[in-house]
Amino acid sequence: MTARVRLGAVGAGWWATSNHFPIFAGRDDVDLVGVCGIGPELDDVREQFGFGMATNDYDELLDQDLDAVVITTPHDLHHPQAVAAIERGLHVLVEKPVTLTAEQGWDLADRVREAGVHFLAPYGWNYTPFTVEAKRLVEAGHLGDIQHVLCHMASPTRGLFAGDTNHIRSLWDSKTSGPDPRTWQSPARGGGYAHGQVTHSSALLFWLSELRAASVMAKVSTGGAAVDLFDAAVITFDGGALGSLSGAATLPDGNPYQVDLRIFGTEGVLLLDTERERVSLHRYDGQQWDLDIEPGAGAYECIVPPNRFIDLITGASTENNSDADVAARSVELIDAMLRSAAAGGAEVAVHDDAALTGGASTHEESA
Numbered sequence: 001m002t003a004r005v006r007l008g009a010v011g012a013g014w015w016a017t018s019n020h021f022p023i024f025a026g027r028d029d030v031d032l033v034g035v036c037g038i039g040p041e042l043d044d045v046r047e048q049f050g051f052g053m054a055t056n057d058y059d060e061l062l063d064q065d066l067d068a069v070v071i072t073t074p075h076d077l078h079h080p081q082a083v084a085a086i087e088r089g090l091h092v093l094v095e096k097p098v099t100l101t102a103e104q105g106w107d108l109a110d111r112v113r114e115a116g117v118h119f120l121a122p123y124g125w126n127y128t129p130f131t132v133e134a135k136r137l138v139e140a141g142h143l144g145d146i147q148h149v150l151c152h153m154a155s156p157t158r159g160l161f162a163g164d165t166n167h168i169r170s171l172w173d174s175k176t177s178g179p180d181p182r183t184w185q186s187p188a189r190g191g192g193y194a195h196g197q198v199t200h201s202s203a204l205l206f207w208l209s210e211l212r213a214a215s216v217m218a219k220v221s222t223g224g225a226a227v228d229l230f231d232a233a234v235i236t237f238d239g240g241a242l243g244s245l246s247g248a249a250t251l252p253d254g255n256p257y258q259v260d261l262r263i264f265g266t267e268g269v270l271l272l273d274t275e276r277e278r279v280s281l282h283r284y285d286g287q288q289w290d291l292d293i294e295p296g297a298g299a300y301e302c303i304v305p306p307n308r309f310i311d312l313i314t315g316a317s318t319e320n321n322s323d324a325d326v327a328a329r330s331v332e333l334i335d336a337m338l339r340s341a342a343a344g345g346a347e348v349a350v351h352d353d354a355a356l357t358g359g360a361s362t363h364e365e366s367a
Contacts, residue, residue: 002067005030005313008090010058010081011072012037012045015095020070020122023306025049030310036061059084066090068118068313070306074183075190079104086111091118093309097199098324100190102332102351109324118312119324122305123203125259126321130279130293134272135208135321137281137289144267146209149235149243153201154258156251161185161193162225185226192227194220194334198247200300201259203330207321208272209263211237212329213350218337223250233337245337257300274298 007024009016012035024030034053035046046054055061062069062084068091071081079099085092086108098121099105112119125131137143162185185191205211218233229250235243251258259274268283277298282288311317336350 002314003029005310006033006065006067007031007310008033008061008064008066008069009035009037009051009072010061010069010085011095012039012042013072016070016072017045017049019302020072020093020306021045021049023303024070024310027307027310029314033064033066034061062088062090068092068309070309071095075100075195076188079108082108083111086115086117086119089115089117091309091313093120093122093306094327096121096123096203096327097190097195097331097334098327099331100195100335102328102335105324105328105331105335109328112324118309118320119327120305120309120312120320121203121322121324121327122302122309123200123207123322123326124300124302124305125200125204125274126207126326127304127308128297130277130291130297131204131208131272132321133291134270134279134281138208138263138270142268142281142283142287142289143263143265143270145239146211146237146241146263146265148241148264149205149209149211149237150260150262151201151205151243151245152247152258152260153197154248154251155197156253156255156257157193157197157249158229161191161196161227161229161249162223187227192220193229193247193249194231194337197249198231198245198334198337199330201247201261202245202333203322203326204259204272205261205263206329206333207326208261208270211239211241211243213243213333213336214238215347215349216333216336216340217345217347218245218340219345220338220341228338228341231337231341233340235333256298274300 032051035051036055036058042054069085070093072095078094082092082094183189213235215236216233220228221230223229231247233245256275261272263270270281272279277293279291336348340348
């Protein structure tokens with residue numbers, strides 16, 4: 001625990017400057033030591049948010065006197081940069097998807113456990129009051145053993161994945177340049193709806209249910225884009241539960257994001273729907289809970305996760321709803337979905353119990 005958090009930032013793009021940096025700069029227990037980025041706007045970012053220094057070399061940044069690092073670089077860079085931070089004993093917030101492969105995801109989870117540092121992936125819906133209450137109901141055992149799940153997400157993100165990345169910037173009212181299309185519209189860099197959005201719905205499912213996918217059969221469609229805009233999968237989870245997953249990038253502007261989870265257990269059924277702002281858990285014995293949700297609370301925001309990251313470090317909170325294990329279970333599912341789709345929808349194994357299990361160290365081989 002520390003009274004003040006000396007924070008460094010690796011990445012200074014549209015999302016960091018429109019969401020994370022204003023939050024950190026507004027706290028009186030955070031010192032913004034330095035920022036690492038590229039492009040002519042970096043000095044403006046340093047001055048706007050009060051960072052002590054700016055550099056385009058993240059090793060130089062990590063050599064500063066830091067407690068923690070926030071990483072918001074392109075997806076394919078997350079793993080090596082997070083490893084470098086963890087090896088220095090720093091706490092890390094890593095944007096989603098935290099990695100692009102299962103092996104790298106579990107490697108980070110193993111390293112976090114061994115180093116004893118805090119790791120948070122900023123999945124905003126994992127921290128809303130109604131999802132936290134849904135988690136409490138599940139933990140109380142009201143579902144029984146989970147037998148089947150439905151996991152659906154849709155969002156107005158066609159521009160982000162298929163064309164004009166300034167479109168998403170306008171939706172979020174970012175004052176900086178829009179998202180880099182080389183990240184969001186490149187398969188090699190983790191572009192596409194699965195990595196960009198299904199990561200949210202799957203991470204919420206895995207946090208609520210504590211399930212882990214065992215095998216998957218998936219298909220994707222690009223709709224003429226360079227990356228997937230539509231995703232569909234049939235999943236078998238460890239323990240035998242079945243699941244269906246869908247994703248679509250083409251909601252009209254102004255429509256609320258759709259995240260719809262249905263979890264069917266031996267004792268009852270949970271329904272969680274962010275679009276219609278409803279959560280219910282009904283048991284077969286007649287007991288039921290229908291939560292009162294404040295209007296507008298289902299809309300996506302990412303205010304709590306950056307604040308929670310600092311609170312974990314200072315000791316003000318012990319609740320991490322999107323830790324390295326949750327993030328790794330999401331990554332390995334999406335990794336397997338895309339492998340299955342590339343193989344024409346063939347069933348593929350999600351993980352190898354001998355090598356890719358939480359707590360089984362694999363980073364010696366992958367480093």
